[in-house]
Structure formats: C-alpha cells, structure tokens
Amino acid sequence: MTGNAESRPTALDRADSRVRHDAGMSGAVRGFIDRIRSGDLGSLPVVVGLVVICTVFQSLNPVFLSSRNLVDLLFDSSTVGVISLGIVSILIVGEIDLSVGSVSGLASAIIGVLWVNTGWPVGLAIVVALVAGCVIGLIYSALFNRLGMPSFVSTLAGLLAALGLQLYLLGATGSINLPYDSPLVDLGQNWIMPHLVAYALVLLAGIGIFITGSRRAAQRRAAGLTPPAIAGILARAAAFVVVVEFVVWYLNQDRGVPWMFGLFVGLVVGMDYALTRTKWGRSMLAVGGNREAARRAGINVRRIYQSAFALCATLAALGGVLSAARLASASQQAGTGDVNLNAIAAAVIGGTSLFGGRGSAYSALLGIVVIQAIASGLTLLDLSSSLRYMITGGVLAIAVIVDSLARRSRVSHGRA
Amino acid sequence: MTDATERMPPAGEIVLSLRKVCKQFGAVSALTDVDLDVHAGEVVALVGDNGAGKSTLVKVLAGVHTPTSGTVTFGGRQVTLNGPNDALSLGIATVFQDLALCENLDVVANIYLGEELGPFALDEVAMEVRTWQLLGELSARIPSVREPIASLSGGQRQTVAIARALLRDPKLIMLDEPTAALGVAQTAEVLNLIERVRDKGLGVIMISHNMEDVRAVADRIVVLRLGRNNGIFYPDSSNEELVSAITGASDNAVSRRHERRHVQRPNSGGGTS
Numbered sequence: 001m002t003g004n005a006e007s008r009p010t011a012l013d014r015a016d017s018r019v020r021h022d023a024g025m026s027g028a029v030r031g032f033i034d035r036i037r038s039g040d041l042g043s044l045p046v047v048v049g050l051v052v053i054c055t056v057f058q059s060l061n062p063v064f065l066s067s068r069n070l071v072d073l074l075f076d077s078s079t080v081g082v083i084s085l086g087i088v089s090i091l092i093v094g095e096i097d098l099s100v101g102s103v104s105g106l107a108s109a110i111i112g113v114l115w116v117n118t119g120w121p122v123g124l125a126i127v128v129a130l131v132a133g134c135v136i137g138l139i140y141s142a143l144f145n146r147l148g149m150p151s152f153v154s155t156l157a158g159l160l161a162a163l164g165l166q167l168y169l170l171g172a173t174g175s176i177n178l179p180y181d182s183p184l185v186d187l188g189q190n191w192i193m194p195h196l197v198a199y200a201l202v203l204l205a206g207i208g209i210f211i212t213g214s215r216r217a218a219q220r221r222a223a224g225l226t227p228p229a230i231a232g233i234l235a236r237a238a239a240f241v242v243v244v245e246f247v248v249w250y251l252n253q254d255r256g257v258p259w260m261f262g263l264f265v266g267l268v269v270g271m272d273y274a275l276t277r278t279k280w281g282r283s284m285l286a287v288g289g290n291r292e293a294a295r296r297a298g299i300n301v302r303r304i305y306q307s308a309f310a311l312c313a314t315l316a317a318l319g320g321v322l323s324a325a326r327l328a329s330a331s332q333q334a335g336t337g338d339v340n341l342n343a344i345a346a347a348v349i350g351g352t353s354l355f356g357g358r359g360s361a362y363s364a365l366l367g368i369v370v371i372q373a374i375a376s377g378l379t380l381l382d383l384s385s386s387l388r389y390m391i392t393g394g395v396l397a398i399a400v401i402v403d404s405l406a407r408r409s410r411v412s413h414g415r416a
Numbered sequence: 417m418t419d420a421t422e423r424m425p426p427a428g429e430i431v432l433s434l435r436k437v438c439k440q441f442g443a444v445s446a447l448t449d450v451d452l453d454v455h456a457g458e459v460v461a462l463v464g465d466n467g468a469g470k471s472t473l474v475k476v477l478a479g480v481h482t483p484t485s486g487t488v489t490f491g492g493r494q495v496t497l498n499g500p501n502d503a504l505s506l507g508i509a510t511v512f513q514d515l516a517l518c519e520n521l522d523v524v525a526n527i528y529l530g531e532e533l534g535p536f537a538l539d540e541v542a543m544e545v546r547t548w549q550l551l552g553e554l555s556a557r558i559p560s561v562r563e564p565i566a567s568l569s570g571g572q573r574q575t576v577a578i579a580r581a582l583l584r585d586p587k588l589i590m591l592d593e594p595t596a597a598l599g600v601a602q603t604a605e606v607l608n609l610i611e612r613v614r615d616k617g618l619g620v621i622m623i624s625h626n627m628e629d630v631r632a633v634a635d636r637i638v639v640l641r642l643g644r645n646n647g648i649f650y651p652d653s654s655n656e657e658l659v660s661a662i663t664g665a666s667d668n669a670v671s672r673r674h675e676r677r678h679v680q681r682p683n684s685g686g687g688t689s
Contacts, residue, residue, distance in 0.1 A: 013561065216541075223544075225544060225548075279534075285525075290519065294530075297516070357518070
C-alpha cells in the first residue's frame with residue numbers, strides 16, 4: 001500500500017513539508033499523546049473515570065459489576081440520557097437549559113393525566129407531551145432571540161413555571177400510577193432485545209463502521225487526498241465489534257439489552273449524524289464558536305438558537321415520558337431532585353463544553369453511564385441521599401474543572 | 417509630468433462605480449457625495465482618519481447600510497444593495513477586520529460556512545479538494561485544512577478569510593484593515609496575497625491606516641475626509657500630501673490645487689486612450 005502511495009504525485013493535503021504526518025500505529029499513538037497534552041481530551045477523562053469508579057465500587061460491593069446490576073443501570077441511564085442528549089444540543093450553541101428536569105416532570109404528568117385519568121390513547125398523550133416540551137423550548141428561544149433574555153434566567157424561570165404546571169396537572173392526589181400491562185411501562189421496565197437481535201445489531205453496526213470508513217477512504221483517494229489506512233478502519237471496526245459483543249454477551253447472562261437503551265443509543269447515533277454530517281450541525285457548532293461569524297456567513301442564527309432550544313426541551317419531554325414508563329407512575333417527585341443536574345453533568349462529563357462550540361452526541365451516552373454508575377454504586381452501598389448528592393456534586397465540579405483546564409490548555413496550544 | 421501615461425486607468429473595465437453616494441444617520445452625514453471607481457485588476461486603497469466614513473462606505477457596499485442617495489453601478493448595471501446577500505450574490509465579497517472565523521471549526525468548515533455542499537450529507541471530500549485549490553491559487557501555506565482555526569497564525573487566518581471571500585468567485589473583494597495586528601512577515605504575506613488576488617483580475621478595495629502597506633500594493637489611493645472625497649493619490653505621492661489630505665492639517669489653496677491636479681489626471685488619461 002505504501003509503495004502505491006509513493007508512486008503517485010504528492011497528495012493535495014501532504015504538500016506542506018513543515019507538518020508531521022503521523023502514519024501507521026506508532027503515528028496514531030503519537031498523535032493521540034499530542035492531542036491529550038494540548039488539552040484535546042476527547043473521551044479520555046470518561047474512560048479513566050469509569051475505570052476508577054468500577055474499581056472502587058466493585059471492591060466495596062461485588063454486586064456492582066454483576067450483569068443484573070448493569071442491566072438495571074442501562075434502564076436507568078436511558079431516561080436521563082435522553083434528557084442529557086438535549087442538553088448537548090443546547091450547550092453546543094453556548095446556551096443552557098436549567099429547566100429540563102421540570103419539563104420532563106411536566107411531560108410525565110401530561111402522560112398520567114391524559115392517558116390514565118382522561119383515557120386518551122397513549123400514543124396521543126405522548127405526542128401532546130412532546131409538543132408541550134417543544135412549545136416550552138420555543139418560548140425560551142423567543143425570549144432569547146426577541147428580548148435578549150439570558151437563557152440562564154429564562155430557563156430558571158421556566159423551571160419554576162413548569163414545576164408549577166406539573167403540580168397543577170397532578171392535582172390533589174399528587175401521583176398517578178400507569179397501568180403495568182401497557183406497552184409503555186413494558187418498554188420502561190422489562191422489554192429486552194432478544195439476545196440474537198442484540199448480537200446482530202452490534203455486528204451490523206461494526207460492518208456499517210467499516211463500510212462508511214472504507215467508502216470515505218475510496219472517495220478521498222479518488223479526489224487525490226490521502227485516504228485513511230484500510231487496515232486502521234478494519235482494526236477499529238473489529239475492536240468495536242469485539243468489545244461491544246462482549247458487553248452484550250455479559251448483559252445477556254442476566255436479562256439482556258433493554259430496548260429503551262437501544263432507543264437511546266439510536267437517538268444518540270441520529271444526533272451525532274445531524275451534528276457532524278449536516279449543514280444544521282455545522283451551523284450549530286459555528287454559532288456556538290463565534291456567533292457573529294456565523295451571522296456574517298449568512299447563517300440564520302436565530303433559527304439555529306430556536307432549533308437548539310426546541311430540540312433540548314423536546315428531548316427533555318421525551319426523557320420525562322421514558323422515566324414515567326420506568327417508574328410506572330407520574331408523580332410530583334418526577335423530574336425534581338438531581339435529574340436536572342445529572343443531565344447537565346452527564347453532557348459535561350462526556351466532553352461537551354459549557355462554553356459552547358464543542359461537543360458530541362456521544363458525550364451524553366458516555367456521561368450518563370458515568371453518572372448512573374456513581375448513583376448505582378452509592379445506592380448499593382446503602383448511602384443516604386445526603387451523601388449521594390454531595391458526591392455527585394463533587395463529581396460534577398471535577399468534570400467542570402477538567403473542562404475549564406482543558407479549555408485553557410487548548411487555547412495555549414492553539415486548538416480552541 | 418512624465419508619468420501621465422502610467423496614470424491611465426488600468427486595462428480592466430470598471431467593476432464598480434459610485435456616484436454622489438450619501439449616507440445619513442439622522443442629522444449626521446456619514447457620507448456626502450462620495451465618488452469611487454474600481455477597475456478589474458486594480459487595488460484601490462481607501463484611507464482616511466477615524467470617522468472619515470471608510471467603514472460606512474464598506475458597509476454600504478457590503479449591503480449592511482443602504483445609501484440615502486446616489487447611485488451604485490456594478491458591472492455596468494445600476495444596483496441596489498438591500499442586504500448582505502444582495503452584495504454577495506452580485507459578487508462583492510467582504511473580509512471584515514475581525515475576520516469573522518469560527519476558531520473551533522477547521523479551515524474547510526470555515527471556508528464553506530453557510531455554503532456547505534450537501535446540506536443533509538456534507539460532501540467533505542469535495543469541500544476539502546476545493547479548499548486546497550483555493551489556497552493553492554493564493555499560494556497560501558496552510559499546514560493542514562483539518563486543524564481548527566485556533567491553531568493558525570494571524571497571517572494564515574487572514575489567508576483563510578480571503579480564501580473564504582474568493583469561494584463565491586466575486587468580482588470585487590473588500591478588505592477592512594487586512595494588515596492590522598499582523599507581524600512584519602505576515603503583513604508581507606498578506607500583501608502578496610492581495611497582489612495575487614488582483615492578478616486574478618479582481619477589483620480590490622483595501623482599507624488601511626498603514627501608509628507603508630498602502631503604498632506597497634495600491635494602484636490608487638482614495639482619501640476620504642469627514643465623509644467626502646478628499647483627493648485621489650498614487651503610490652508615489654509624497655507622504656506629506658497624503659497625510660495632509662487625510663488629516664486636513666494643511667487644508668489650504670496649495671493642497672486643494674494639488675488635489676485638483678490629481679483628480680483630473682485619470683480623466684485626462686482616460687480621454688486620450
């Protein structure tokens with residue numbers, strides 16, 4: 001392969017002799033170290049954090065890494081994970097939504113009232129809940145775009161208003177139980193992928209990674225740009241398949257992979273495509289990076305903010321629907337407590353910057369697993385919620401500190 | 417004078433001409449009866465003190481402000497610029513002083529910002545190839561187009577901003593303070609770049625406070641003072657003339673006479689051709 005490359009004229013992107021081009025395995029390692037040193041941490045803190053968390057909790061309580069506990073962890077991750085995915089979208093444009101917890105609680109209240117109390121079909125109730133979330137997001141964006149209200153304040157006000165609406169809807173009873181034999185609760189509590197389906201989906205994903213990677217390599221070669229090495233693509237796809245199939249196998253020792261988690265992962269993959277491969281996603285990152293530059297480039301900045309706020313609140317509502325399904329109830333407690341903070345913390349821990357312009361959909365997935373692992377470990381240790389809050393708060397603080405330090409280092413290494 | 421023939425308008429046809437353009441902000445006249453011609457393949461430097469109306473003029477041409485009165489003729493047709501997109505679609509590109517680049521995005525993403533190929537499945541390969549071509553046309557030296565803008569030097573960023581302006585194949589490119597905040601070497605690079613853009617046959621309007629840079633690349637120097645034309649000069653005009661036209665420090669019969677002579681020259685040159 002190298003001989004073939006040398007016989008060609010120099011590729012367009014290899015003309016500058018000042019740049020070291022890392023090739024092969026050692027090059028990949030060197031490039032990785034360079035990136036880390038300059039503060040481009042990517043998902044490294046998450047991986048390190050997960051290893052530490054697993055080691056600590058496993059040594060304190062051997063149940064922690066059991067298949068059974070991990071399956072429960074995936075169920076719990078999916079609900080807040082979906083909310084966190086919305087937070088990723090709003091953080092990318094450099095704004096914040098502090099009301100996602102209340103909006104998710106409001107959505108579960110709408111499900112309870114419309115579906116159980118009023119007798120509407122469950123599908124329609126879900127649609128109404130999602131539309132309610134979307135409308136809330138549109139209100140925030142209108143306040144932000146038209147009145148210049150900082151999202152920090154408008155969503156803090158929205159937090160109270162949505163919570164109030166949730167309590168009003170639930171009324172005196174305060175809690176509505178959802179029917180256990182319904183498909184929604186089934187999804188939230190025990191709907192599991194058949195084992196073979198889970199294996200097949202992972203394999204398909206691996207093949208997909210390889211095919212898109214090699215097609216991209218072929219396009220680049222045809223266009224006279226240096227293609228990534230096929231061997232590297234193959235290695236990455238194979239590693240993905242082996243690792244994830246192992247995880248699936250381990251989960252299958254108990255019940256298996258929850259469909260709800262599958263839904264969450266599907267949303268993450270879709271969001272990742274939208275953020276990295278579409279004009280909309282590019283515009284989101286541009287607005288988060290330099291709003292004025294985006295405006296001058298002809299991007300409709302208001303529309304982008306609008307889409308980010310609406311998407312965030314809609315996903316928060318979807319997370320509320322899923323958590324209602326998970327708990328089989330719509331209660332006054334839904335969406336309160338640490339839901340808000342967990343969703344934001346997950347996005348930040350996963351590597352989405354609070355300062356805008358940087359982030360990926362996968363940070364919601366990685367971050368929520370970390371957050372839920374901590375929550376699950378602390379629950380297994382039978383610690384009181386007072387301690388749980390303090391520890392989770394500490395972890396969030398550390399995540400933000402890592403983000404700030406990495407950002408400073410990126411600036412000094414010219415990577416912004 | 418001996419150089420009368422050299423003072424003929426450049427060979428290219430007139431790309432842009434402004435006649436009696438006025439712009440008022442309430443009681444303030446930011447521009448009064450401003451005339452300006454730009455030919456293809458010509459660098460026109462727009463100089464003047466702070467508040468002389470340079471930026472207002474650029475904004476009028478970029479479509480940010482609409483002139484109160486006067487005519488703008490572009491490519492032989494009289495045009496009205498009602499918004500930035502009007503200017504862009506006509507072929508007037510602007511490189512703003514603060515460059516307006518997104519530091520978190522790479523060079524390709526910045527050059528194609530708002531113009532991405534394939535809105536629902538970005539064609540990264542085609543965009544990267546075109547980016548290398550554009551940078552190659554400018555003989556620009558950018559190490560990698562897949563690095564975020566933050567890792568580039570000031571001169572390289574200016575290059576990216578100019579390449580971005582060239583993406584739409586403009587006929588006229590306006591550069592607002594392209595060499596401000598640049599080092600000596602980077603300034604030289606940007607000036608080379610401006611010459612290459614001119615040699616591609618584009619009209620160039622360049623705003624600068626730095627007389628040295630202006631003399632280095634400009635074919636004509638248009639001075640604005642308090643929103644009015646205050647003379648047209650050439651790179652070999654003496655510094656004194658230029659400075660007094662800019663500051664109005666010697667606004668007297670001598671300088672006015674000077675000015676008249678310079679203004680008349682291109683017209684007489686055009687008449688003989």
